[in-house]
Amino acid sequence: MTQGKLVIFSAPSGAGKTTIVHYLLSRIPELEFSVSATTRESRGSEENNKDYYFISKEEFLHKVAKHEFVEFEEVYSGTFYGTLRSEIQRIWDSGKHVVFDIDVEGGLRLRKKFEDDALAIFVQPPSLEVLIQRLGSRGTDSEEKLKERIGKAGKELTYADRFDIILPNNDLTTACEEAERIVREFLFGK
Ligand code: 5GP
Numbered sequence: 001m002t003q004g005k006l007v008i009f010s011a012p013s014g015a016g017k018t019t020i021v022h023y024l025l026s027r028i029p030e031l032e033f034s035v036s037a038t039t040r041e042s043r044g045s046e047e048n049n050k051d052y053y054f055i056s057k058e059e060f061l062h063k064v065a066k067h068e069f070v071e072f073e074e075v076y077s078g079t080f081y082g083t084l085r086s087e088i089q090r091i092w093d094s095g096k097h098v099v100f101d102i103d104v105e106g107g108l109r110l111r112k113k114f115e116d117d118a119l120a121i122f123v124q125p126p127s128l129e130v131l132i133q134r135l136g137s138r139g140t141d142s143e144e145k146l147k148e149r150i151g152k153a154g155k156e157l158t159y160a161d162r163f164d165i166i167l168p169n170n171d172l173t174t175a176c177e178e179a180e181r182i183v184r185e186f187l188f189g190k
Pocket of ligand 1: 011012013036037040071072073075081082083101102103104105106107
């Protein structure tokens, strides 16, 4: 396969998209996760080269200068995230389709770039209040970081209708099953 498809999951942080993406990876062997590069520190059980390529800001900016990113963003002030061209190519070369867990603006940018080869899905949490609760109970961020995430989440919720599909996540099991149905239909037409 020279060029496979792209399945993009975007949502405010805490909406459940990472869990949904992991579920799909366990159910659809033709999918592989696009590992993003980031300048943030690893959290909890996250592994380098598996969850993210954790790199320094200097290295990140060097890659920007060399046009190695298909998209990148300063998602939070001073913290960069980006999708490497080489990552997408690596996955396509192995004969698989790419699945992304990416912020709302990055998701829309990829969708525009790859047109009909991409499906952009917005994971919609029940409400901003529930999102705030979920973010708080993670207990992995400082108070200041948490505030920034919440502020960004409120704005991102307004982007939903720019996506191909809005996937409500009121109940995680239902959302995972629905995501699998949508993705299978997009990839295999069934
Ligand atoms: P977290 O720090 O919670 O892992 O991620 C913060 C946000 O950055 C999430 O919305 C996540 O989906 C997004 N993100 C992760 N990788 C990328 C990327 O390569 N590009 C962009 N634009 N956002 C990303």
